[in-house]
Each structure stands twice: as structure tokens, then as C-alpha cells.
Amino acid sequence: MIVAVLVFLCLAIGVGFLYWLLVLTEGTYLGPWAVAFLYDKGAGTYDRVKEFDSVDDAWYLAMPLQKALKGIRRPLILDVATGTGRVPLALLRNLDFDGHILGLDISFKMLQEARRKTAGREDRVTLLWMDGLTLHFLDNSFDAVSCVEALEFMADPRLALGEMARVLRPGGTLLATNRIGLDALLMPGRRFSADQLRKLISSLGFTSVEVKRWQAYYDLVWTRKDGRSSPGGRSRELQDVLCCPRCSEASLRWESGALSCRRCGSVYPVEKGIICLERPLDKAEMGVLAGT
Ligand SMILES: C[S@@+](CC[C@H](N)C(=O)[O-])C[C@H]1O[C@@H](n2cnc3c(N)ncnc32)[C@H](O)[C@@H]1O
Known part of the structure; x- marks a missing residue:
């Protein structure tokens, strides 16, 4: 009897651990390959499961980004972990937006969905298959960098934010999300308290941090890189920043x-309209x- 109870307990703990590893934390503690694998598997149903609201995305993401980019002709934006293209699509829906977005992701299948949804807009959205932990771009390349609902899936969110700071030009805008709520407690080392976040952001050379409650699971973090540099006169070609x-x-x-x-x-x-930097x-x- 005792043996049966022990076996049952071990099985329950094992199943619970696997559920945490694969479902609750989406493979992030196993490594980037596991995150990519799981997102590849779920890419086809991702949008249906998430039920994005395009009005909400316009209001909370695209419009404030567009406002931050006001006055910049043809801004260059990097969307880290673009997934199925949520941020690029939200920006493109705004008719005033005349910029170019580079969307990168570690899941090729998520990018395929993004390519399908942005078909015909290849001149405005470039998709790159790349791990967002090391950004293969020159310093000070982008007018804005976004990373929505993804920081917690990266092996080292501090390093990832540091990379975003590096590639952002002085005066450029960063939009990131920070996991909050009860289930954020299940992701040790992958989310920040409001205090930690403010300290980290200012140590990375950002100013005027604004943390706004967005959803039950995420805060929106808006900040600006210290300094000023004129975006005018800089080259805007992919090859000049990559x-x-x-x-x-x-x-x-x-x-x-x-x-x-x-x-x-x-x-x-380039495969299926996606530049494959993960696999030369x-x-x-x-x-x-x-x-x-
Ligand atoms: C919850 S989805 C968010 C996608 C999109 N930003 C959105 O808001 O719909 C998380 C995304 O992060 C991507 N991701 C996770 N770790 C990554 C990494 N190290 N580099 C690039 N993308 C990553 C996943 O492949 C997935 O597409």
C-alpha cells in the first residue's frame, strides 16, 4: 500500500513538473530549442487561442508607438519575438505609418504565419529567423524596439533588454512587456518586480520609464534611450544595420x-519569404x- 502511494506521488510530481516545464513556462527552462519547437507546433492555432483584439492592439501598442515616432520620416523599427506579426500588423493598419519593421523570431513556423498575414507588404515588413537574445545589428540602429509578451521566454531577459538598448538609437523608444500576476511567480528569473525593472532600465541608459497595467498577465513598459540622435541622414537599408x-x-x-x-x-x-539567420x-x- 505504501509503495503504491509513493509511486502515485512520484507520478503526480513528475506529471506536474512536466506540465510546468512544457505548458506553463512553454519550454523556456529547457532552452531556446524547446521554445522554438513548442511555438512551431502551436503556430497554426496561436492567433485563434490568443483571440487578439485589433482595436486594443491599435490603442495600446500601435498608436503610442506611432506617437513616439512622430516627426521621423520612414522610421526603422525592430520587433523582437514578433510571433505571427502582431506588432507589424498593428502598425501597418495605421495609414499614417510610413516606416519599415524588422520582425524577428526563433520559431520559423510563427514567422511563416506572420509572412502569410503580411503578404503583399514585404516592402514594409522584413522577417528574420533569429534568436532575440543576441541581436545581430549594429549599435544605435533603430528608432524603436518592441518586445511584446516574450521577454520571459528568453534565457536571460536582462541580457535581452541590454541588447535592445544597444541597438536602439539615443532618443529611441522601447516598448516591452513584463509578466505579472500569479503565474509570473512560476517563472523565477524571467520576470521583474516593478522596482527591479526601473533599476535595470535606468542602468541600461534609459530615461522616463512608464509602467502601465495592460492585461491580467502583463504590464506594458515604455521608455526612451537617453540622449538624442537625428535619424535623418542615416542609411535605412537592412544590410547597413544587420x-x-x-x-x-x-x-x-x-x-x-x-x-x-x-x-x-x-x-x-531566404525561405518562404523569411531570412534564415539561424541556419547558414x-x-x-x-x-x-x-x-x-
Ligand atoms: C507569446 S508569443 C508573443 C508573440 C508576439 N510578440 C505577440 O505579441 O503576439 C512569444 C514569442 O516569442 C518567441 N521567442 C521566444 N524566445 C525567443 C528568442 N529567444 N528569440 C526570438 N523569439 C523568441 C516565440 O517563438 C514566440 O513567437
Whole structure:
């Protein structure tokens, strides 16, 4: 009898642990590969499950972003962990928005959904398959950086915020979300108390932090990078801000429909309208490309 109870207890703890690992925290404590795997699996049903409200997204995300970008001609925006393209779509719905959005994500299938939903807007939305923990962009590249409902899934949210600060130009706007509520307690090390967040944000060179209650599970965090730099006169091409993930040089150029690095020779293909920085071509694939 005691043995049966012990076995039952062990099983219950095991199942509970797996549920926490795979469902409640969406694989984040197993590593980026697990997050990518689970989001790949759920990409087809993600929008249905989330039931986004486009009016809410316009009101809470797109309009304040647009306001922060006022006066900047053709702003360049980075949306980290863009998922199925929620932020790009919210911005594009606003007819006054004339900028370009780079949306990156670690899940290729989520990006495929984003590409499908932004079909015909490829000139305004570029999608990159890339881990958001290391942002392969030059310093001070973007007028705004957003990261909505995703920081807690990154292995090191402090590092991720530091990267966002680095690639944002002085005076640029950061929009991020911080997990709150009871289930945030289930994600140790992946969310911040309001105090921790303010301290971190100011240590990263941001000013005027505004933390607003948004949903039951998230606060919206708006802040601005200290300093001022004029966005005018800077180059706005992808190749001028993007660095090669292998050698870190900004030496990527378009060749035969792929991005290739002039310094280390790595080639990053475009598949299904998505630039694949997570997986450079190997030698055999490069041979096929050269033959085309
Ligand atoms: C809850 S979804 C949010 C997506 C989108 N921002 C939205 O608000 O709908 C979390 C997203 O973060 C992405 N993600 C998680 N870890 C990531 C990482 N290290 N780098 C890039 N994307 C990541 C997932 O693939 C997923 O698309």
C-alpha cells in the first residue's frame, strides 16, 4: 500500500513538473530549442487561442508607438519575438505609418504565419529567423524596439533588454512587456518586480520609464534611450544595420537571392519569404545555389 502511494506521488510530481516545464513556462527552462519547437507546433492555432483584439492592439501598442515616432520620416523599427506579426500588423493598419519593421523570431513556423498575414507588404515588413537574445545589428540602429509578451521566454531577459538598448538609437523608444500576476511567480528569473525593472532600465541608459497595467498577465513598459540622435541622414537599408551572426561584421550583401557575408563567406538563404539567420547554408547547399 505504501509503495503504491509513493509511486502515485512520484507520478503526480513528475506529471506536474512536466506540465510546468512544457505548458506553463512553454519550454523556456529547457532552452531556446524547446521554445522554438513548442511555438512551431502551436503556430497554426496561436492567433485563434490568443483571440487578439485589433482595436486594443491599435490603442495600446500601435498608436503610442506611432506617437513616439512622430516627426521621423520612414522610421526603422525592430520587433523582437514578433510571433505571427502582431506588432507589424498593428502598425501597418495605421495609414499614417510610413516606416519599415524588422520582425524577428526563433520559431520559423510563427514567422511563416506572420509572412502569410503580411503578404503583399514585404516592402514594409522584413522577417528574420533569429534568436532575440543576441541581436545581430549594429549599435544605435533603430528608432524603436518592441518586445511584446516574450521577454520571459528568453534565457536571460536582462541580457535581452541590454541588447535592445544597444541597438536602439539615443532618443529611441522601447516598448516591452513584463509578466505579472500569479503565474509570473512560476517563472523565477524571467520576470521583474516593478522596482527591479526601473533599476535595470535606468542602468541600461534609459530615461522616463512608464509602467502601465495592460492585461491580467502583463504590464506594458515604455521608455526612451537617453540622449538624442537625428535619424535623418542615416542609411535605412537592412544590410547597413544587420551583422553576420558568424563573424559579427556588417558585411552582408544580397547575392543570388541570399544574404552572403563578404568577410567570412557565410550565406543566409531566404525561405518562404523569411531570412534564415539561424541556419547558414552548408557547402553542399551553397553549391546548389551557385548552380542556379
Ligand atoms: C507569446 S508569443 C508573443 C508573440 C508576439 N510578440 C505577440 O505579441 O503576439 C512569444 C514569442 O516569442 C518567441 N521567442 C521566444 N524566445 C525567443 C528568442 N529567444 N528569440 C526570438 N523569439 C523568441 C516565440 O517563438 C514566440 O513567437
